[in-house]
Amino acid sequence: MEKIQLRHTLPNVFQSRTDMVSDIWLRDVTFEKGKRYLVEANSGTGKSSLCSYIYGYRHDYQGEILFDGEDIRMYSVAQWTNIRQKHFALLWQELRMFPELTAWENVDIKNKLTGHQTKEQILLWFEMLGISDKLDAKMGRMSFGQQQRVALIRALCQPFDFLFVDEPISHLDDTNADIMGSIMMAEAEKQGAGIIATSIGKHIEMPYHQVFKL
Amino acid sequence: MKLVWKLLRQHISIPQFVGFFFANLVGVVIILLGVQFYNDYQAIDQEDSFMKADYMIVNKKIGALSGLTGAGSTFSQEDVDDIKEAGFAEHIGAFTPSSFNVRARFDVEGFVSFSTEMFFESVPDEFVDVKSDAWKYQEGDNEIPIILPKNYLDLYNFGYAQGKGLPKLSEGILGAMKLNIQIGRGENSGEFVGRIVGFSSRLNTILVPEAFMQWANGRFANQAVVKEPTRLILEVSNPTDERITSYLQDHDYETDEEKLDASKTTFILRVIVSIVMVVGVVISILSFYILMLSVFLLVQKNSTKLENLLLIGYSPAKVSFPYQALTVGLNVLVLLLAVVIMLVVRGAYLNMFENFFPDFEAPGIWQALGVGLALLVIVSIFNIIAVYGKVMSIWKRKD
Numbered sequence: 001m002e003k004i005q006l007r008h009t010l011p012n013v014f015q016s017r018t019d020m021v022s023d024i025w026l027r028d029v030t031f032e033k034g035k036r037y038l039v040e041a042n043s044g045t046g047k048s049s050l051c052s053y054i055y056g057y058r059h060d061y062q063g064e065i066l067f068d069g070e071d072i073r074m075y076s077v078a079q080w081t082n083i084r085q086k087h088f089a090l091l092w093q094e095l096r097m098f099p100e101l102t103a104w105e106n107v108d109i110k111n112k113l114t115g116h117q118t119k120e121q122i123l124l125w126f127e128m129l130g131i132s133d134k135l136d137a138k139m140g141r142m143s144f145g146q147q148q149r150v151a152l153i154r155a156l157c158q159p160f161d162f163l164f165v166d167e168p169i170s171h172l173d174d175t176n177a178d179i180m181g182s183i184m185m186a187e188a189e190k191q192g193a194g195i196i197a198t199s200i201g202k203h204i205e206m207p208y209h210q211v212f213k214l
Numbered sequence: 215m216k217l218v219w220k221l222l223r224q225h226i227s228i229p230q231f232v233g234f235f236f237a238n239l240v241g242v243v244i245i246l247l248g249v250q251f252y253n254d255y256q257a258i259d260q261e262d263s264f265m266k267a268d269y270m271i272v273n274k275k276i277g278a279l280s281g282l283t284g285a286g287s288t289f290s291q292e293d294v295d296d297i298k299e300a301g302f303a304e305h306i307g308a309f310t311p312s313s314f315n316v317r318a319r320f321d322v323e324g325f326v327s328f329s330t331e332m333f334f335e336s337v338p339d340e341f342v343d344v345k346s347d348a349w350k351y352q353e354g355d356n357e358i359p360i361i362l363p364k365n366y367l368d369l370y371n372f373g374y375a376q377g378k379g380l381p382k383l384s385e386g387i388l389g390a391m392k393l394n395i396q397i398g399r400g401e402n403s404g405e406f407v408g409r410i411v412g413f414s415s416r417l418n419t420i421l422v423p424e425a426f427m428q429w430a431n432g433r434f435a436n437q438a439v440v441k442e443p444t445r446l447i448l449e450v451s452n453p454t455d456e457r458i459t460s461y462l463q464d465h466d467y468e469t470d471e472e473k474l475d476a477s478k479t480t481f482i483l484r485v486i487v488s489i490v491m492v493v494g495v496v497i498s499i500l501s502f503y504i505l506m507l508s509v510f511l512l513v514q515k516n517s518t519k520l521e522n523l524l525l526i527g528y529s530p531a532k533v534s535f536p537y538q539a540l541t542v543g544l545n546v547l548v549l550l551l552a553v554v555i556m557l558v559v560r561g562a563y564l565n566m567f568e569n570f571f572p573d574f575e576a577p578g579i580w581q582a583l584g585v586g587l588a589l590l591v592i593v594s595i596f597n598i599i600a601v602y603g604k605v606m607s608i609w610k611r612k613d
Contacts, residue, residue, distance in 0.1 A: 077529070077606075081527060081529040084526065092525075098221055098522065109218065109526070110526050110527070112215075113526070
């Protein structure tokens, strides 16, 4: 996938609002593969909705969203599954991890599906992010900040054209945020992929090509 | 898939699945046994192979007077013509009795030897449903094909043999044995060999081919040949035709009613088996509901996990698979166990059958297996579709 286009897109819930000032909603926006974007937002401006629309999880919007010129409303179940496995990695704000499984199993359940990363690479990331002692810990017992790091590793266990991270460092200290940023950049560069990050204040430090105000 | 299963097996309620398992087992066992028992019973109650169903045997009622005089119990040509005119009979044949002495000796080597006076009768060959080459007699042949009443065999098996501790005989064994037959008396006599080609439960007589009868009546008759028959065989197009009953009543004729009784028994049995099977089907349907409810409950309880699996790229088919495999696996297990139970129960009643009916040959269980497999396939398809539908409702975020 080379580009994501938003054409006059607006969440249905904002329909009645007349004072919409946004770089994204109701505009023509294009995200291109290989570039890095930051979407800054205040709470309640539809940041998570944006993730959900692009990920095919929700469809309650007007206007159009196009992948390489194709309207994603037309996408079939099989197409979405393919997108989620091979083209689009997403780190949810609410993480969506499995509390019953260990940190390692949470990552492995994704990597088993895609077979994308080696065990060594995954262990290396755990180490870099300072959570290698939590490999066998139940996800439900870990702090949100630790879970965020595991969630990033899981997101990287697949080939992607775009990496979409929704408030990835909300519960991280600056050191870990920087490590996370560098891992993301390295992995994205390796695949020639684009990165779209969102934040409501603290944002991950990266050389962004473009910054949007949502 | 192991990890997926580890996730999705959370909240599985063992008691619910055990409940389903036994409920469904009872249902399937009842259905399979119903099918199998009906088939086994049909094998006992085989149609008389020598007479087609639409044949009726008619005789005049024997009153006190006619019994003494011997007159009035025969059918005259007018009687026959009258039946013809009545229109319900397509063909009419007469029983021809033998006008000579018959003495038969029957040896079961080492066991028993019978010798008895008897008689022969014949009907036109078109009424006898035996392969034509087995039912043939040509002048000069020493061998006579014979059809015996089934009652004779039953009398021997259940009366004589039982009492004397002799082995029971089946139709097959008897068919391979020969009867030594002496016909006529003194100088005017002949020795023949009788070959039993079958047993009839409807013809209460000892039947020989008409060709033999005509020849032997001419050759050995030591009394006046009776021209008029005492019994007629009719081929009717519709045995339930009311005209037949009223005609027979009006003319004081009798017919064999066993056949009617047998078909009544079969009919009642069929009704009972149907009722039992319906009960089995109802139990199966209810157990199917239990299964579907517990699977739906499971999907509901695990809906967040299922949704997250879908969102990290698992396809709905992959996510549905564990629950589909679970339900189909349970169905297969139920069928296997049900077949085993059916075989055990069947073994018990087949023993009984074989004691009562030495000729009984158990039919295969393929039909019951077929029904079981068909049920399995249908129910499994429903399960697979239902689980997939439920997962798709999560995909579409509809509850």
